[in-house]
Amino acid sequence: xxxxxxxxxxxxxxxxxxxxxxxxxxxxxxxxxxxxxxxxxxxxxxxxxxxxxxxxxxxxxxxxxxxxxxxxxxxxxxxxxxxxxxxxxx
Numbered sequence: 561x562x563x564x565x566x567x568x569x570x571x572x573x574x575x576x577x578x579x580x581x582x583x584x585x586x587x588x589x590x591x592x593x594x595x596x597x598x599x600x601x602x603x604x605x606x607x608x609x610x611x612x613x614x615x616x617x618x619x620x621x622x623x624x625x626x627x628x629x630x631x632x633x634x635x636x637x638x639x640x641x642x643x644x645x646x647x648x649x650x
Contacts, residue, residue, distance in 0.1 A: 568632045569605055576625030577609065580617045588616045602629035 573590065580588040593612045599605040606629045613625065 565632065567634045569599060569602055570630045570632070571605060571609070572628045572630070573609065574624065574626045576621065576623035577613055577627060579623055580613045580621060580625070582616050583618065588613050599629075602631045605629040 571590070571594075577590065578587055582588075590609060590612075593616075594605075594608070597608065599608065606627050609627050613621070
């Protein structure tokens with residue numbers, strides 16, 4: 561598995577996010593809601609997902625939810641390179 565492009569964000573979430581339903585029973589779809597949006601940092605992405613889910617459900621969550629975003633910094637070491645003993649981590 562590759563490390564991703566520098567600057568990329570990875571979004572992880574539990575099924576409580578995708579099973580969050582609106583008043584008509586429609587599940588929240590992060591791929592639709594987040595399409596064409598750009599986020600500068602993981603906190604902004606997590607905040608957007610949480611805000612979107614709460615707006616979608618009218619604030620009525622019926623399942624536990626967890627959201628995590630991970631950022632691949634632009635100054636990260638080359639993919640596949642792990643620092644050795646005594647070598648700086650980044």
